[in-house]
Amino acid sequence: MTVNTPASGAARVDALIIGAGPAGTTAATLLAQQGLTVWLVERDAFPRFRIGESLLPGGNAILKRLGIWDKMDDAGFLRKYGAEFVSSDGKSRVHNVFADGLIKDLDYAYQVERSRFDKLLLDNAVAAGAVLQQPCRVISVKERVGENEQNGWHVTLDNGTQRLEVETDWLLDASGRTAFLGRRLKLTEDEIPYPKRFAVYNHFHSVKRAPGPQGNNIIVTRLRDGWFWAIPLDEKKTSVGVVSTRKREEWKDPNFTPEVFFDNEVQRGEFLRELLENATPLDDFRVTADYTYSFSHFGGPRHLLLGDAACFIDPIFSSGVYIAMRSAEMAADAVLQARQEKRSLSAADTRRYTRRLKSNVRTMRRLIEVYYHQQGYAVFMSPTDRLQLFQAVNSIVAGNSKPGFAVSWRFRLFLLVCWLNRYFNMVPGQRLQ
Numbered sequence: 144m145t146v147n148t149p150a151s152g153a154a155r156v157d158a159l160i161i162g163a164g165p166a167g168t169t170a171a172t173l174l175a176q177q178g179l180t181v182w183l184v185e186r187d188a189f190p191r192f193r194i195g196e197s198l199l200p201g202g203n204a205i206l207k208r209l210g211i212w213d214k215m216d217d218a219g220f221l222r223k224y225g226a227e228f229v230s231s232d233g234k235s236r237v238h239n240v241f242a243d244g245l246i247k248d249l250d251y252a253y254q255v256e257r258s259r260f261d262k263l264l265l266d267n268a269v270a271a272g273a274v275l276q277q278p279c280r281v282i283s284v285k286e287r288v289g290e291n292e293q294n295g296w297h298v299t300l301d302n303g304t305q306r307l308e309v310e311t312d313w314l315l316d317a318s319g320r321t322a323f324l325g326r327r328l329k330l331t332e333d334e335i336p337y338p339k340r341f342a343v344y345n346h347f348h349s350v351k352r353a354p355g356p357q358g359n360n361i362i363v364t365r366l367r368d369g370w371f372w373a374i375p376l377d378e379k380k381t382s383v384g385v386v387s388t389r390k391r392e393e394w395k396d397p398n399f400t401p402e403v404f405f406d407n408e409v410q411r412g413e414f415l416r417e418l419l420e421n422a423t424p425l426d427d428f429r430v431t432a433d434y435t436y437s438f439s440h441f442g443g444p445r446h447l448l449l450g451d452a453a454c455f456i457d458p459i460f461s462s463g464v465y466i467a468m469r470s471a472e473m474a475a476d477a478v479l480q481a482r483q484e485k486r487s488l489s490a491a492d493t494r495r496y497t498r499r500l501k502s503n504v505r506t507m508r509r510l511i512e513v514y515y516h517q518q519g520y521a522v523f524m525s526p527t528d529r530l531q532l533f534q535a536v537n538s539i540v541a542g543n544s545k546p547g548f549a550v551s552w553r554f555r556l557f558l559l560v561c562w563l564n565r566y567f568n569m570v571p572g573q574r575l576q
Contacts, residue, residue, distance in 0.1 A: 153308035156180045156274075158478065159298055160315045161281055161324070164193070165464050166450035167317030168264035168273075169471035172209050175272035177479055182309065183268060184300060185277040193257035194344055194431065196382050197223065197361045197374045197461035200241050200249035201542020205468045211267050218263055220253040221359045221375055226461075226540055228363050228524065231412025235524050238360075244538035245531060245550050252542075254359060256376045276302060281323060284314065286445075294487065295445050313478050317449040317471065325438045325448055333437045333454075340369070340457065341432035343401045343408075344384025346376070347422040361461060364415055365520060366408065370459060371415060380425065385409075386459070401428035441500055442493035447474040454504060459514060462507045465542045470500050503544040509558055510539055519561035521570045532557050 158174050160167045163185035171183045206212040216222075225240040242250040269275050279302040287295040287310065296314040300307040316324035350373060352358035364371040369387035376382055385408045405428055409415045437454030441447060450467030477496055481488050488496075513519035526533035535546075535553030543550060564570050 153297065153310045154182075155310045156182050157311070157482075158182070158313040158315060159184065159296070159309055159311040160273075160317055162317035162319055162321075162449075162452070163189075163265050163268070163275070163277065164261060164317060164319055164450070164467065165264055166319075166452070166467035166471040167315070168261070168268040169205065169209060169468045170315050170317065170449060170475045171268040171273040172264075172271045173472065173475035174478065175268065178272075179482075181268075181273040182311070183265075183273045183275050183277075184279050184281060185265075185275070186280045188278045189262050189265060190258035191261070192426075192429075193261060194342070194382070194384065194429070195458060195461075195463045196255050196257050196260075196376060197372075198252040198255060199461055199465040199542030200252045201544060202465040202468055203249065203252065205472055208472070209264070209267060211263060214263065215253050218259065219377065220255045220260070221377065222356070223252045223254050223359055223361065224250070224356050225360050226363065227357075227360045228365070229414055230524065231364055231366055231414055233412075233414030233417070237524055237526055238357075239537045239540045241537065241541045243534060244541050244543075245534045245553075246538045246541065246543050246546075249538070249541045249543070254361070254374050254376055256380070276300060276307070278303065279307075282306070284324065284327060312445065312482075314446040315449055315471075315474055315478075316446065316452040317467075319451045320455055322436075322438075322448075322452050324446060325452060331439045333439050335435050335437060335456070337435040337456070338388045339432070339435065340386050340388050341430060342384050342386045342458075343405045343428055343430050344372075344382065345405070345428045346425045347381050347383050347419070348379050348425055350375075350381035350383060350422045351418050351420075352381075362418075363459065364412065365514070366411060369408070370514075371408070372458075373418065381422070383419065383422070386457070401430050437501070437504070440493065441497040442474075442488060444487035444489075444493075447477065447488075447493070447496060449474050453500060456504060456508055457511050459511055460507055460540060462504075462542065462544065466500075466503060466507070466544070469503060469544070473499060499545075506539060506544040506546065506554075509554075510536075513558065513561045516561070516565070518564040518568070518570075522557070522561045522564050525570050530556065532560075 157179040159182045160171050163183050171181050175181045228237045279300050282299040282301050285297045295312045298309045362373040371385050374382040441453045449470045535550045538550045
């Protein structure tokens with residue numbers, strides 16, 4: 144793809160995207176497919192380790208639009224037919240089979256090793272025409288203001304050997320939890336009444352699995368102050384981690400050892416001890432902290448925040464990659480519409496984008512809040528077929544974050560039952576270890 148160079152010496156592109164994770168590569172592909180000159184700027188060399196390996200069926204349509212759906216099996220990714228939620232003692236279990244939900248054609252998704260999945264998305268974006276700058280850092284961004292309105296950005300990059308000056312009409316921030324643009328612009332943040340959380344995780348060999356297709360499921364195990372995940376990545380490798388709401392000071396203590404913390408958490412439940420009794424860690428244990436944040440607004444006349452660069456709540460229902468790619472799709476469509484009409488994004492456009500993305504996140508937040516509250520957790524772990532409530536919840540778990548009426552009224556009823564259970568103890572709570 145040819146990149147124009149103005150008299151100033153700066154490269155001239157239609158869109159510059161910060162970050163080549165799932166959000167950035169999705170936006171880059173969709174824009175490049177429509178003939179835009181796109182620069183995709185990624186600071187890290189690939190392959191890179193990333194957590195968040197469990198996809199949701201709700202994102203399947205995006206993978207198809209990108210043209211990589213038919214490549215997922217060939218890439219060796221495991222098909223994920225459902226999700227299992229298990230108590231720490233192993234006595235209570237809920238098995239969500241996606242095909243049993245109210246939304247059809249969401250029968251399965253994939254478990255993906257992110258280093259390979261992200262590379263697949265990146266190669267797809269480059270094949271569509273995006274120009275990759277990697278490894279390359281964004282040094283500064285400056286709004287380019289015309290006579291009547293902001294009409295683009297001047298961006299300075301550093302690829303390790305030289306500084307690059309770029310003029311771009313559109314700037315999309317997909318920098319993940321770095322939240323590059325939001326921090327630079329000092330955007331206000333919403334107040335979210337969640338405790339700060341941290342995760343300790345690793346990849347393991349020989350974690351126990353159920354036989355057959357059920358062995359590909361993600362397993363989520365609730366603790367009193369957190370939860371475990373176990374995500375099969377191939378025949379032998381499994382991603383396992385614990386998310387804790389314990390005090391921040393604990394992991395900030397200089398004597399904190401991730402491996403010791405992880406092992407101690409495993410010992411709290413019989414199910415976890417049995418699941419991991421023969422497992423061997425394959426790498427160093429990693430720590431990720433302070434999950435919860437959301438900017439109040441996600442865009443301006445010539446910029447939008449995508450995925451985790453806009454907000455991040457909690458990974459418990461594996462919505463991170465789906466929300467990232469969904470936001471990228473919405474952002475790309477908004478840019479394409481405005482560009483076709485030869486204008487910037489209006490205040491109404493950016494409010495609409497923010498509202499739609501927050502609405503998708505809010506659906507998952509409601510499910511997260513139910514799961515973390517002991518009385519809500521008791522209802523979640525006691526599914527009923529009455530009025531197809533469990534099938535509706537199943538559809539949300541599958542990533543239907545913008546449900547239609549058939550799912551939404553049932554989901555609201557489920558949330559109401561969870562709320563009432565706090566006061567009337569209709570479903571007795573389970574003892575959490």
